[in-house]
Amino acid sequence: MENKQKVVFVGAGSMAEAMISGMLQKELFAPSQITVINRSNTERIDYLQMTYGIHTTQNKEITLKNADIMILAMKPKDVVEGVTNIREFVNSRQLIISVLAGVATTTITDLLQTKVAVIRAMPNTSATIGKSATALSVGKYATEEDLNIAHQLFTTIGIVTTVAEKDLHAVTGLSGSGPAYVYYLVEAMEKAADEIGLEKKIAKELILQTIIGAAEMLKTSTKQPAILRREVTSPGGTTEAGIKVLEQFHYQEAMISCIKRATTRSSELGEALTQSTASQD
């Protein structure tokens, strides 16, 4: 699809790069439509410009004023400084998309002091290859049309769903942070493979295909995960022996606590800001 919208990323870290990479692969945007700015790391901007052919700018004021969509992609701790710095260049015709964990749309509009459309999004870094699981929610001034634009944008980097804003904390704990849980599992499998004497290269290949195969099975099979697990688990066999050890270490409880803690952390990140930036009207 052709469009002429100008997109500015405010924040040039891992998430911005993952989104840029995915967005360009799907060709909804040409590199010339995308500009990235950050606080101070010019090497990082040079790298993104070299790698993706996107724009950088010497004149943030004009770039921001001309933007159709601004994607806020700094860390939550930097949002007050970051948003305050761009405030004077934002107008109510623009669409602000925030990917910041925990940070409420009202915090953004309060900081901007403008009645501007804000869509809050929680993607994940699998956006890099167009496989993000993204959830969106709408701020007070965002319209159905704004949501459609955001939906279209995030569809270029994976699947998209819409949730109530209060549920974005849970989404963050589950699928925003989710890729890290899988990578952590793979790290453990690699360490185990080493300890049981398998060559690194061979182990890596086997682990990778095991994860891909299991993920594809989960996606294509009509069977529940517990049934698929049981089908691997022969009575008195190796899997049963292994899973008993996972149960002794309370593996499922650990995963559940992990996701709950990440969810709570998202709320904490937002609450600190909601209290300090709440509008007086």
Ligand SMILES: NC(=O)C1=CN([C@@H]2O[C@H](COP(=O)(O)OP(=O)(O)OC[C@H]3O[C@@H](n4cnc5c(N)ncnc54)[C@H](OP(=O)(O)O)[C@@H]3O)[C@@H](O)[C@H]2O)C=CC1
């Ligand atoms: N990483 C992930 O998996 C996901 C992250 N998110 C969210 O995305 C956001 C970014 O995360 P991530 O990419 O990992 O973070 P990074 O630390 O990798 O990047 C943060 C970026 O923000 C820039 N920045 C900091 N302060 C300002 C400022 N005042 N004005 C403009 N830019 C600024 C930094 O620039 P400089 O280096 O110059 O200081 C840097 O480019 C976070 O809010 C996070 O919650 C959401 C989903 C998944």
Ligand SMILES: O=C(O)[C@@H]1CCC=N1
């Ligand atoms: O760790 C974080 O805070 C961000 C949000 C989701 C993934 N990374």
